[in-house]
Amino acid sequence: MDPDAVSKAFVEHYYSTFDTSRANLGTLYQDASMLTFEGQKFQGAQNIVAKLASLPFEQCKHNISTVDCQPSGPAGGMLVFVSGNLQLAGEQHALKFSQCICGFALDVPFDANTTGKLLRV
8 A cells, every 4th residue: 555645545535524524533533542633632532523523613625735644653653744724614714724643554443643733824
């Protein structure tokens, strides 16, 4: 498997799901998964999805600018850094965002740890 292709396919799936049905992101996390968002930490699929569902917007569209990945750890893990724009429904200007996804493994069930940041410019 080509790690770059797998990472890009995962990113497309993750953000497409985020944009259409955040509740379905729970299948991409496990009990040990951690989300750090704007300095707050959320552990476990249920808590992560609850946080994502509580964001103060219902409709959005991620426009991905970059997907950079590299091997991480001895078990085939991946570290993926994503950046782009987040367009919210009814807003004229998009927000810039970046997200780091680590723990991504090519040959085991997915377990993500993510850190994200929204930037107003």
